[in-house]
Amino acid sequence: MTTTLPRVALAVRQPWAYAIFHGKDVENRSWKHWKKDWRFRGRVAILASKGMTQDEYADGRDFMADLGVTCPPPADLVRGAIIGHVNIVDNVSKSDSPWFVGPGAFVLADPVLLNDPIPVDGQLDIFEWKLADRSVCEPLKWMRAWTA
Secondary structure (H helix, E strand, O other): OOOOOOOEEEEEOOOHHHHHOOOOOEEEEOHHHHHHHOOOOEEEEEEEOOOOOHHHHHHHHHHHHHOOOOOOOHHHOOOOEEEEEEEEEEEEOOOOOOOOOOOEEEEEEEEEEEEEEEEEOOOOOEEEOOEOOOOOOOOOHHHHHOOO
16 A cells, blocks of 8 residues: 655654554543643544653553554664654544543554655644654663663
8 A cells, every 4th residue: 555644743642653553443632631632533644742751651561561562672773863754534532542641632543554664744633744953862771781
C-alpha cells in the first residue's frame, strides 16, 4: 500500500507511539486536547515526541506486557520524529478496547510504520508539521543504561 504522508500530525509520547503500530487501537487524550480536535477524521502522521521519562517508559512497558506486547528498550524507541501514519476514524468517551483509559480517545485504524523516521518538532493537538533542522533525538543516558 502506497500512501502519501499526511501534512498533519498528532504528537504521541513514547512508548505509546510505538504501541500504535503494535496493536494500540485508540489514542487517549485529556478532555482539553480531545475536545479541541474531536471532529477530526482522516489520516494523520504519528510524531513520536521528544520527551519520555523513566516512569513513563516503565508504566507503558508494563501496560503493554499485560496485553502481550513486548516494548523495546528505551534506547531503541525513536523520539522527535514522525514514525508512521494512521487513520482517525472516530472519537469516543467509552470503549471496550484494552488500550482505552480515557477520558476521551481517538479511534485508530490502518497504521502504517515508516521505514525511515522523519525529524519533526512537535506541538500539542493535531498540527501541520514541517521538517526539523536536526536528526532524530539521541537516547538519553538513562535510556542507554536501562536494564530493568
